[in-house]
Amino acid sequence: MIAGKAQGQLKIKARRSMPSFVEGLLYLLPSILLFSVFLFYPMLKTIYLSFFLTDAQGNAELFVGLEHYSNLLQSTAFRTSMKATLLFVLYTVPAGIILALFLALLANQKLKGIGFFRTIFSSTMGMSVAASSVIWLFMYNPAIGLGNMMMKTFGMSEMQWLLSPDTALISVAISTIWMNTGFSFMILLGGLHNIDSHLYESGKIAGVSDFYTLRKITLPLLSPTLLFIVTVSLINSFQTFGQIDILTKGGPMESTNVIVYSIYKDAFVNFNIGSASAQAVLLFAFILIVTILQFKWGEKRVHYQ
Amino acid sequence: MNAIEVQSLKKAYNAETTILKDMDFTVKEGEFFAIVGPSGCGKSTLLRIIAGLEQVTDGTLIMNGQDATYRRPDERNISMVFQNYALFPHMTVAQNITFGLHVKKISKEEQKKRCMEAAELLGLQHLLERKPRELSGGQRQRVALGRAIASQAPICLMDEPLSNLDAKLRSKMRSEVRQIQRRLGMTMIYVTHDQIEAMTMADRMMVLNGGDIQQVGEPLHVYNHPENKFVATFIGSPPMNMIEATWHQQMLQITDEWQLKAVRTGQEKLYVGVRPEHIMHASGGKPSFIGKVEHVEILGTETLIMFSINGEQWIAKWAGQWNFEAGEMLPLKVDIEHLHLFDFETEKRVETAEVLMMEALV
Incomplete structure (x- = not known):
């Protein structure tokens, strides 16, 4: 029962x-x-x-195992491309975040008309990569660009900007920093807003210096936001494509041929889809590892409230 | 000596919104001074002005004998405890307690000593290495207090420090804060909306409403002799019962059956107030009035009886346990010396003896 x-x-x-x-x-x-x-x-x-040789339509033709990968790791072109990518990340991420943090700290002050500056500082967020790249294309024009006009005004010699292999990558990096600042600025400003104002008042009553406040109050409490923006910027930077395509097309002399642009060229210009796929898989693995490392590193240093 | 002197202090955000109107008061050294008022009365703004976190619009603020009106917060030698405790989530309890001491060039050993002393006083010794999020509300409150104690500032400002605690813990912390203040001899300015906190903790209290000082004085004096109708109804729980009374020749007509012989003043009407504990059962004698019971709350040691009188709801508080049915008619009595009279226009206190003839008692 x-x-x-x-x-x-x-x-x-x-x-x-x-x-x-x-x-x-x-x-x-x-x-x-x-x-x-x-x-x-x-x-x-x-x-x-990535394990196959393909025809021009991207159909798998012949299984080649890990051949694409071993070829890539031995090829100088891929190594140049990786180097350009890493350099590009190095140029854009720290500088972009420090600039955005600086602007966010400025814009977090309670001043009259600060809303105007907040709008200005975040305005690049509303611009497409294509539009901003075209603006910078004009700025970098050696003959009529604003870049060389400024160099002349300050009595410095004119530069070739995007046309010289020595400066092309940095030039693209500068324009990328400019494009990404708006987003980083917004996120960081939001993070600053979330910090309890009483903590700063406690600091004022104790009489600690502004630098101490920044180091001991603002940055630790902003650390979750900073981790987020570093992660996003890093991934973004590894995947840069649009500005490269418009400003330099990977040139001059492969100096700005970052990995995603190289994938694009292999896949859609050279129709070497197998190799392009292998590069994409490598890039994915690389970003995954970097992000995991970052979170591991951040675990001890990020203070969630 | 006066720890704080406030002279004709004003605060306005713009021409229309005046937060504080022309304030004058002093706080003596070693005194527990409570500032109490309903929300929006400007009490927190006043405290922040004393702390130097807000600027005055006009007036002078003298602290420890020196003009401090335009001094920076850290030059005022104060400590402050905020409502949400303002603990740094990334620092340990010990770091939170000693926060900012390095500015005053206090050695590491001295900092440690002070931290231990404060922790001992507050019973936090075993929690020093914890982070604030691992603490309970009461413990966080104690850490915030610990920072104020470790700073050894002579003046401590508190902005509703107990309002985030549950009722039981709050009453415990009330006595703890009071004991610590006495033992360390600090001058305490304590802002609260809770009149019970002000009554039980303060040496003197100041009642604020709408940016105006209503009354300053010892809690019992404020309770027994409220300066105006606002203070009378704000201080005390349940609040003072209030009713309009009209003149009827030389009689003050309170209800239809309740009238008192009196010397007529200029006004047409007066407010008459009675504290709930002063309404008694007439028990055989001549009742002052008859109340119709509406609701009874028996709290164990005392009973609250809500009854209606001339359309107003009054509350009587009797010791012990009483049970009445709703609708029952109760003969009630109030001694004349327990009546509070307030001017109808200005709502200011009118001394009972000046108006009512004592023989009316009989």
Whole structure:
């Protein structure tokens, strides 16, 4: 009798839990579909293609195993490309975040008309990469650009900006910093707003210096925001494409041929889709490792409130 | 000696919004001075002005005998405890307690000593290495207090420090804060909206409303002799019962059946107030009035009886446990010396003896 009752309950349980699982799946279905079509499938296909030689249409022709990878790791072109990417990240990320932090600290003051500056500082967020790149293309024009006009005014020699292999990468980096500042600024300003003002008042009553306040109050409490913006900027910077395509097309002499641009060229110009896929997989692995390391590193240093 | 002297202090954000109007008061050294008022009365602004976190619009602020009106907060030799405690989430309890001491060139050993002393006083010794998020509300409150103690500033400002604690802990912390203040002899300025805190902790209290000082004085004096109708109804729980009374020749007509012989003043009307604990059962004698019971709250040691009188709801507080049915008619009595009279126009206190003839008692 009792056993029968227990069985009945089990049945009820089973009957209840099955539909709820299906129901849950149904709710997830739209995002599962979208993610599958636009994310999971391309990702798996990329990994698959990286093991094959392909024809111009991107169909797998011949299985070559890890040959693409070993070729890449030995090729000077890929190494130049990796070097350019790392340098580009190095130029843009720290400088961009420090600049944005500086602006955010300025704009966090309670002054009259500060709203105007907040708008100005964050305005680059509203501009597309293409539009900003065209602006910078004009600025860097050796003959009529603002860049050389300023160099002349300050009595310095004119520069070739995007046309010289020595300065091209830095020039693109400068324009990228300018483009990314708006977003970083907004996020950091939001982070600053979240810091309890009573903490600063406590500091004022104790009479600690402004630098001490920045070091001991602002930065530790901003650290979650900083970690976020560093991660996002880093990933963004590794994936730079638009400004390279418009400003330099990877030139001069491959000096700005960053990895994503190289992938694009291999895939859609040289139709070497297998090799391009292998590069994409390597880039993905690299970013993944860097991000994991960053979070590991941040665990001890980031103070969540 | 006066620790703080406030002279004709004004604060206005712009021409329309005046926060504080022309304030004058003094706080003596070693005194527990409570500033109490409803929210929006300007009490926190006043405290922040004393701390130097807000600028005055006009007036003078003298602290420890020196003009401090335009001094920086850190030059005023104060400590402050905020409502949300203002603890640094990334620092340990010990670091929070000693925060800012390095500015005053206090050696590491001395800092440690002070931290230990404060921790001992507050029972925080075993928590010194914890972070604030690992502490309970009461413990966080103690850490905030610890910072004020470790700074050894003679004046301590507190902005509603107990309002985030639950009722039981709050009453415990009340006595603790008071004991610490006495033992260390600090001058304490304590802002609260809770009149019970002000009544139980303060040496003197100041009642604020709408940026105006209503009354300054010892808590019992304020309770027994409220200067105006606002103070009378704000201080005390449940609040003082209040009713309009009209003149009827040489009689003050309070309700239809309740009238008192009196010397007529200029006004047409007066407010008459009675504290709940002064309304008694007439028990055989001539009742002052009859109240119709509406609701009874029996609290164990005392009973609150809500009844209606001339359309107003009054509350009587009797010791012990009483039970009445709603609708029951209760003969009630109030001694004339327990009546508080307030001018109808100005709402200022009118001395009972000046108006009411004492023989009316009989």
